[in-house]
Amino acid sequence: MTRRSTQRARGLLGAALLVAACAGCVHVAGTVPAGAPAVAAGRFRAGVARVDITPIPGITMAGHSIVGQIARGYWTRLQARAIYLEDAQGSGLALVQCDLWAISAGLSDRVAEILASDPELLGRLGGRRLGRERIVLAATHTHHSPGLFSTDLFFAGLSGSERGFDPALFEFLARRIAWAIAEAVEGALPAQLHARRVVVSQAFRNRSMEPFRANPEAADEILASHHVTLEQFEEMMYDISADPELTKAYETALTD
Secondary structure, three states: OOHHHHHHHHHHHHHHHHHHHOOOOOOOOOOOOOOOOOOOOOOOEEEEEEEEOOOOOOOEEOOOHHHOOEOOOOOOOOEEEEEEEEOOOOOEEEEEEEOOOOOOHHHHHHHHHHHHHOHHHHHHHOOOOOOHHHEEEEEOOOOOOEOOOOOOHHHHHHOOOOOOOOHHHHHHHHHHHHHHHHHHHHOOEEOOOOOOOOOOOOOOOOOOHHHHHOOHHHHHHHHHHHOOOHHHHHHHHHHOOOOHHHHHHHHHHHHO
16 A cells, blocks of 8 residues: 555544544534625725634644644734725625634634624624625634634544534634624725736745646746655645644755
């Protein structure tokens, strides 16, 4: 058996054990709201807001799996940064960057549910109703953020040194993110939208192999710099997520 197939077999075994271990995990239920008719303002509007989403210390940090650490205090604060864009017909879109290691579908669903049901936030939205399809959450993938809030069974068990789901933490994050969106909507002002496209050089790292193969120039350059074949690189990218020593070796290779 090759090293790669061995790693895959271990991964499948680990996933099977996790399913068995988490049979009693908390389930999150709710209703994902649809958007309401838009309130036309007659011109383009935009709003921004930033809300602190830092939880209390004592929660396992996510992203390093079993070698992850428990938060013992604060270094910097975690933020949710919301941008709200609305066209002249009143059709709005909320884009939120969150200082979290990942975003689960359940968290996005809960944010939409809160925005559609919380009386105080409804007042701040001014009659606007953002459906789930109008809310986009993205994570900065910081490993200094908490675990234990993912609604994905796999990541609920493997993202940090402690397994499980903390409903209080989940609700705290969802409400703080929803608050950021409401503040951005409430503070929206007439604006102009400008777009520009630039090339970002010297940016190579990507653990998603499908887009990596679709970018042959970048692929050729990074393969040449590491003196590896595409097959060797794919194996490296597969292995580093589960092997701390390989992760350290890969980081060293990137900085050489």
